[in-house]
Amino acid sequence: MSQVITQDLSFFHLVSGASLPVQLVMLLLLLASFVSWWFIFRKLFTLRQEIKQTDEFENIFWRGSDLNALYQRAAGARHAVGSMERIFEAGFREFTKYQSGVDIGPIMDSTRGAMRAVYQREMDRLESHLSFLATVGSVSPYVGLFGTVWGIMNAFRELSNVGQATIAHVAPGIAEALIATAMGLFAAIPAVIAYNRYASDTAQLATRYESFIEEVSNVLQRRVAKPRDMANFS
Amino acid sequence: MVRLPGDNSEPGKLRAALFALLVHAAFLALLVFGLNWKNEVSEMMSVDLWAELPRHPVEPPSSAAKVIPEPVKVKPQPQQKTQPQPQPVIKAAPPPVRKPDIALKDKTEKPQLKEEVKKPEPVKKEVPKKEPTKKPVEKLVPKEEVKKPEPVKKVEQKTEKKEDVRQQAEAQKQAQQREREAAAAKAERARADGEIEKYREMIKAKIRSRIIMPPDLPGNPAVEFTVTLLPGGDVLTVTLRKSSGYTAFDEAVERAIYLAKPLPLPPDPGLFNAFRNLDLKVYYRE
Structure with a gap:
């Protein structure tokens, strides 16, 4: 119709014109990108909340509040409880079970064990999906590259059928193939950045929890030792 | 150990999905609108526009060409030849409608046409009753008046000729054929002259359009x-x-x-x- 000579290289035209493997690659990458972004945001919210709750609890704990009151608070309001609070709750519950004057060794062992268990579970929860982000970050560029190579192969194969080869014959094929690489990079870059960021955040939280476990067990040990000393005196 | 109910509840799963969707929508928008996907080849946009076409040299040959092939079926060739040649005129004509540049030229042309139509009106105002009904008819009439008489006369001549041909002998038919051939050659020459004149005008107009006076x-x-x-x-x-x-x-x-x-x-x-x-x-x- 129009006398304007345009090469229709619109995005949708390119995608729909691509060969089936390239389209599959694009679909896969789109899916991977979407899921990885979903996890990125989920993890962002989770970690932010976790850090906030940990800060809060540490603040309360080191202000010298009563441990019994802290335990009641943790056990009562379970919905908004952070990992650190949960660790403390588990440890303190285990500790109270032994109140009737057993040896200090087994008490502290089982208390520490209970806290360790909760700590492991919490770390598992925090680290979930991070491996997916790492996978997407490392693999999706290759998947995109595969799509691109496939598309360029097709473009050149079609070029061999044309007598007089011009760049205009290959250009659309290469453009549509390069979309796959673009999508792969689009999926990979945020995934890698998010993975590094979240991994370091999680590692930070882990050291905080570990040191907290040690500190809590020290505090509890002192609590056990004190009454015994008093008893020896009397 | 007691599994706490709060373990699996993750904040903002839906919100995260929504954000993810948003990110992809933004990326897609960037791809579609951010890049100029269509590369328009602007150099190929050379369109020759002719506001006025020399009509007079074109019309007579076409009518002459139509006249010839009726009785003799040996010469459909001139008809075929003449048909493609008016086409450039048709092709050159439509662009003025699209282009804004030409809109100005059209405006200059239209008043001329309107004047032609309006001129008869003051004369016919003496008869005010027929004005509403006649208006459309009057507009058509002046054009037909100019064009019609020629073909009509020729057709009349034709019919007379046909009657003569039937009466005369075959030898005379041959003589007539020669006459027709001569007439066809004449028409061909006239047509060629008209064509040459037309293109001469087009060349002039094209050059004139390029002059920076x-x-x-x-x-x-x-x-x-x-x-x-x-x-x-x-x-x-x-x-x-x-x-x-x-x-x-x-x-x-x-x-x-x-x-x-x-x-x-x-x-x-x-x-x-x-x-x-x-x-x-x-x-x-x-």
Whole structure:
């Protein structure tokens, strides 16, 4: 119709014109990108909340509040409880079970064990999906590259059928193939950045929890030792 | 251990999905709108526009061509030849509707047509009763009045001729055939002349459109050039035959001739000889 000579290289035209493997690659990458972004945001919210709750609890704990009151608070309001609070709750519950004057060794062992268990579970929860982000970050560029190579192969194969080869014959094929690489990079870059960021955040939280476990067990040990000393005196 | 109910509850799963969707929508928008996917080849947009087409030389040959093939079926060839040639006229005509540049030209043309239509009105105002009903008819009438008489007369002549032909002997038929052939040749020549004239006008108009006129020259000077053309419409040489007396104007026209290439040439290569050495006379004012 129009006398304007345009090469229709619109995005949708390119995608729909691509060969089936390239389209599959694009679909896969789109899916991977979407899921990885979903996890990125989920993890962002989770970690932010976790850090906030940990800060809060540490603040309360080191202000010298009563441990019994802290335990009641943790056990009562379970919905908004952070990992650190949960660790403390588990440890303190285990500790109270032994109140009737057993040896200090087994008490502290089982208390520490209970806290360790909760700590492991919490770390598992925090680290979930991070491996997916790492996978997407490392693999999706290759998947995109595969799509691109496939598309360029097709473009050149079609070029061999044309007598007089011009760049205009290959250009659309290469453009549509390069979309796959673009999508792969689009999926990979945020995934890698998010993975590094979240991994370091999680590692930070882990050291905080570990040191907290040690500190809590020290505090509890002192609590056990004190009454015994008093008893020896009397 | 007691599994706490809060373990699996993760904040904002839905919100995260929504954000993820948003990110992808933004990326897609960037891809679709951020990049200029369509590369328009603007150089190919050379369209020759003819506001006025020399109509008179075209019409008679076409009517003459229609006349001939009726009785003799041996000569459908001239008809076929004549048909494709009016086409360039049709092709050249539509662009003015699209282009805003030409809209101005159309406006200048329309008043002329309106004047033609309006002129009869004051005369016919003496009969006010028929005005509403007649108006559409009147508009059509002037055009038909100009065009119709010619073909009608020719058709009448035809019918007379046909009757004669039936009465006369076969030998006379042959003589008539020769006459027809001669007439066809004449028509062909007239058509060729018309074609040449038409393209001469088109060349002039195209060159004129490219001239950047030097401002404020007194009077209406004219410059004459001899342009040697190549079959593709390329300009080989431009020689000044007669200066206008103003070098600025001469040079402007010469530049315009080179700018106007390729010049429009008739599709029939047989007519090219008439354009090989083209004498052009360009006036400062039209």
